[in-house]
Amino acid sequence: MTRSKPPAPGRRFRGLDPQERQRQRREQLIAAGLNAFGGKGYHAVGVREICAEARLTERYFYESFANREDLFLAVYHHAIGTIRAAVMRALGQPPRDVQTMARAAVRAFLETLRDDPRLSRILLIDALTVSAEVSRQSQLATQSFADIVGSLILSLYPQLPKHGVDAQLVANGLVGSTVYLVMHWAFNGFKAPLETIVEHCVLFYDAAGTEAERRIGQVAAAGKPPPARRG
Amino acid sequence: MTRSKPPAPGRRFRGLDPQERQRQRREQLIAAGLNAFGGKGYHAVGVREICAEARLTERYFYESFANREDLFLAVYHHAIGTIRAAVMRALGQPPRDVQTMARAAVRAFLETLRDDPRLSRILLIDALTVSAEVSRQSQLATQSFADIVGSLILSLYPQLPKHGVDAQLVANGLVGSTVYLVMHWAFNGFKAPLETIVEHCVLFYDAAGTEAERRIGQVAAAGKPPPARRG
DNA sequence: CAATGTTGACATGAACGGTTGTCAAAATGT
DNA sequence: ACATTTTGACAACCGTTCATGTCAACATTG
Numbered sequence: 001m002t003r004s005k006p007p008a009p010g011r012r013f014r015g016l017d018p019q020e021r022q023r024q025r026r027e028q029l030i031a032a033g034l035n036a037f038g039g040k041g042y043h044a045v046g047v048r049e050i051c052a053e054a055r056l057t058e059r060y061f062y063e064s065f066a067n068r069e070d071l072f073l074a075v076y077h078h079a080i081g082t083i084r085a086a087v088m089r090a091l092g093q094p095p096r097d098v099q100t101m102a103r104a105a106v107r108a109f110l111e112t113l114r115d116d117p118r119l120s121r122i123l124l125i126d127a128l129t130v131s132a133e134v135s136r137q138s139q140l141a142t143q144s145f146a147d148i149v150g151s152l153i154l155s156l157y158p159q160l161p162k163h164g165v166d167a168q169l170v171a172n173g174l175v176g177s178t179v180y181l182v183m184h185w186a187f188n189g190f191k192a193p194l195e196t197i198v199e200h201c202v203l204f205y206d207a208a209g210t211e212a213e214r215r216i217g218q219v220a221a222a223g224k225p226p227p228a229r230r231g
Numbered sequence: 232m233t234r235s236k237p238p239a240p241g242r243r244f245r246g247l248d249p250q251e252r253q254r255q256r257r258e259q260l261i262a263a264g265l266n267a268f269g270g271k272g273y274h275a276v277g278v279r280e281i282c283a284e285a286r287l288t289e290r291y292f293y294e295s296f297a298n299r300e301d302l303f304l305a306v307y308h309h310a311i312g313t314i315r316a317a318v319m320r321a322l323g324q325p326p327r328d329v330q331t332m333a334r335a336a337v338r339a340f341l342e343t344l345r346d347d348p349r350l351s352r353i354l355l356i357d358a359l360t361v362s363a364e365v366s367r368q369s370q371l372a373t374q375s376f377a378d379i380v381g382s383l384i385l386s387l388y389p390q391l392p393k394h395g396v397d398a399q400l401v402a403n404g405l406v407g408s409t410v411y412l413v414m415h416w417a418f419n420g421f422k423a424p425l426e427t428i429v430e431h432c433v434l435f436y437d438a439a440g441t442e443a444e445r446r447i448g449q450v451a452a453a454g455k456p457p458p459a460r461r462g
Numbered sequence: 463c464a465a466t467g468t469t470g471a472c473a474t475g476a477a478c479g480g481t482t483g484t485c486a487a488a489a490t491g492t
Numbered sequence: 493a494c495a496t497t498t499t500g501a502c503a504a505c506c507g508t509t510c511a512t513g514t515c516a517a518c519a520t521t522g
Contacts, residue, residue: 011490011497021498041360043274046479057500062481129272129360139418169412169431176411177404177435184403187370200400204408204435207442211434214441242467242520252468277509288470293511 026064026074028054033075038118042072042126072130073137079122080141086112098156099202106178106201110194113182120186124179146175157212165215170208177204257295257305259285264306269349273303273357303361304368310353311372317343329387330433337409337432341425344413351417355410377406388443396446401439408435 013021032054036045047068051061065071090108091101113120127138150171154160160167178201185197241249263285267276278299282292296302321339322332344351358369381402385391391398409432416428 013490013498018498043360047481048479057502058481059483059500067480125359128356129274164430165434166427166431169428170434172415173408173412173431173435176414177408179411180407181400181404183407196397196400199395200397200404203396203401203442204404204439207438208435210441210445211438244468244520249468278511279509288472289511290470290513298510 022063025054025056025060028056029061029064029071030074030078033071034078034118034122037072037075037126038116038121041121042068042130069131069134072126073134076122076127076134076138079119082116082119083109083112083123098152099206102205103198103202107194107198109178110182110185110197110201113186114190114194117186117190120182124183124186142175142179146171149174153208153212156209157216159216160212163215163217165212170212174204174208177201253294256285256287256291259287260292260295260302261305261309264302265309265349265353268303268306268357269347269352272352273299273361300362300365303357304365307353307358307365307369310350313347313350314340314343314354329383330437333436334429334433338425338429340409341413341416341428341432344417345421345425348417348421351413355414355417373406373410377402380405384439384443387440388447390447391443394446394448396443401443405435405439408432 011018016024029050032050036050036053045068047058047061050068050071051058054060061071065074086108087105090104093104096104123138128135146168150168153170154167157167160170181197181201185192244252247255260281263281267281267284276299278289278292281299281302282289285291292302296305317339318336321335324335327335354369359366377399381399384401385398388398391401412428412432416423
């Protein structure tokens, strides 16, 4: 019973290794999922439609993903990665003052969402209603952003807790104002100029800083610029 | 062809008129929908489950609603009405200064959501993913709240537009911070004391006011209290 | 009690999505 | 050229949900 030709479990096809081909298929499916989910919403898209968009058949769907929710999770993490990369790139510029860095981070966030509106739907809307597990992960991801902001606030104004102000709640509120402004901006087709939204987002960060100083009783923290006059 | 006994299309049952019985059934279904949708989410609840919860059969469901989305819309408007009533009642107290009224409104908002956590899910999460029509109506409802805040800001600081600040965007950001703080609060089981959340919500309103004054260049608006020190 | 409106339990059928399986054709290495 | 893997198109199965329909039992009025 010796097999003269042992089966070659993995042949090169189209000049690509099996793993590489599977990786490509997986990416195609994620791209198709981003498109479909981001366009019509998770609950309005079926596996068949995703496969058609990816130019693949159902078999390859279940080769890479256990089910539709599993694909969404991958799409979601892809989207998170896109945002994170953009923000990190903005923050990786030569060190500057806090206000400038915050502005750059917010601008990168808004630019990324405007340049790919599908991300907004994935990250801000669908992530909450796909399943309990996904919404939990979404909460954690957003919370990690908010935690960074909270730590920053606390490092700038360490005495805040002594004055009854919870830096983490302030951070959550700031994230909320930013997210909501973005949602509104996106919902109206990104008609308003990006810089207008950026300025109004950072307005809240400035305002929170000033309010923190008021609560603490000190006059000014390091690096706070004078009121922005434009003209 | 005279009918000796013309059919009586509407007999009293249980001492109730047909319309009254139907009205009760409709209310039962809305209550059941609030319970089911608010507990497990719109997309995880079917018509059968709602009917079982309402102690009614499918026939009576389609007697009052065209489909599941139609019921959700009714539940949504019911929830909005509950919130609106609570806020209006809080604002209907003897006239006071702006800060006190804002605090009372926010407190009423938070109390209502805490006392009925199902409202949070209906209003803040599911409303965005049921259908395009529902999310449109949800946007309009939230916007009407934000518009009130925006008008208030503009009346307090009429010169804001001259300084490059859009009162409507500020209002949206404030609504966003409040909504997000509530969402976070609700998601963690309302563990934090209500007053803590209230105070941090109004913190943003205070902060926005101070920031508006900074941008305008004036020193203080009417009625702004000194920084809140707590003992 | 009889007549009839009313109700509840359940059946039914269409439609849909998820998931697995079949099969022939295309592509590839030897 | 051949054997074999890979691929695509599609069928099929299963379960679910929506939406409507059927029918007997019940309640109420006269």
